[in-house]
Amino acid sequence: MTIHASTAEKGVGPLLRAWREQRRVSQLELALRADSSARHISFVETGRSRPSEEMVLRLAEHLEVPVRERNALLLAAGYAPRYPETPLDDPALGALREGIERLISGYEPYPALVVDALYNVVAANRGVMTLVDEVCPALLEPPLNAMRLALHPRGLAPRIRNLRAWRGHLLEQMERQIALHRSEPLRALYEEVAAYPVPEADPADEPSEPVPYFALPLRLEHEGRTLSFISSIATFNTPMDVTVAELAIETLLPADPATVKHLQALLS
Numbered sequence: 001m002t003i004h005a006s007t008a009e010k011g012v013g014p015l016l017r018a019w020r021e022q023r024r025v026s027q028l029e030l031a032l033r034a035d036s037s038a039r040h041i042s043f044v045e046t047g048r049s050r051p052s053e054e055m056v057l058r059l060a061e062h063l064e065v066p067v068r069e070r071n072a073l074l075l076a077a078g079y080a081p082r083y084p085e086t087p088l089d090d091p092a093l094g095a096l097r098e099g100i101e102r103l104i105s106g107y108e109p110y111p112a113l114v115v116d117a118l119y120n121v122v123a124a125n126r127g128v129m130t131l132v133d134e135v136c137p138a139l140l141e142p143p144l145n146a147m148r149l150a151l152h153p154r155g156l157a158p159r160i161r162n163l164r165a166w167r168g169h170l171l172e173q174m175e176r177q178i179a180l181h182r183s184e185p186l187r188a189l190y191e192e193v194a195a196y197p198v199p200e201a202d203p204a205d206e207p208s209e210p211v212p213y214f215a216l217p218l219r220l221e222h223e224g225r226t227l228s229f230i231s232s233i234a235t236f237n238t239p240m241d242v243t244v245a246e247l248a249i250e251t252l253l254p255a256d257p258a259t260v261k262h263l264q265a266l267l268s
Helices: 012-022 027-033 038-046 053-064 066-078 091-106 126-131 146-151 165-181 184-194 257-266
Strands: 114-116 119-126 217-222 226-233 248-254
Touching: 012 027, 012 038, 012 053, 012 066, 027 038, 027 053, 038 053, 053 066, 091 114, 091 119, 091 248, 114 126, 126 257, 146 184, 165 184, 226 257, 248 257
Parallel strands: none
Antiparallel strands: 114 119, 114 248, 217 226, 226 248
16 A cells, blocks of 8 residues: 555545554554544544644554654654654764674675665675675676565576575565555565566476475575575664664575585685
């Protein structure tokens, strides 16, 4: 669901109603969560009552509204934004950048990267850069985008042995993010990468015997070997800054001993 500017101009009520409906929460349920009344929630949504700044933030929290959109709700209600959006290269985030670099460097030789809300890579360790050494150089120019890198026919896609399954996983992940953030730039990126051509499945790309993975693996060819990874994504708890709220740290855990051995040899 997308909220248009014309809706926002009507005030905070329609925005809150749209978030509530998307979360499939009734007015009564939201009122109980926010220590309010269904009558008051109804009045807020119809514009008959102007919510306090505290109430806007409380409702946004219970509706799990992302930090960036909480600022939009505050503006629509006539209040100043609460959450800053500090550039990642700002000195104020120096400790954060240092911590991220230390974290992903410490994960080597295994791949780890940090992306923003549009999947632009803001940091990556040597494990990642080693795996992308054969992709089209244009895809490695800033801003390097993780989704384009993975799914572009001149990126990693030709070397992903289970491309159809991995592609489906990535597109579903983007769909969840679009539903959460209602981002038009993210939707445009989704439509772009979803339109990339997908080659016919090659039976040779699948293992002859089922492998007991505990999660969907990324099976990636590198230097004549097929490496297997399990992806894990972490975000920051209770962020108070839009930039920090939209960062995600992805680590690729080797899924078999052969992958571990190969990566250790690459960065030894």
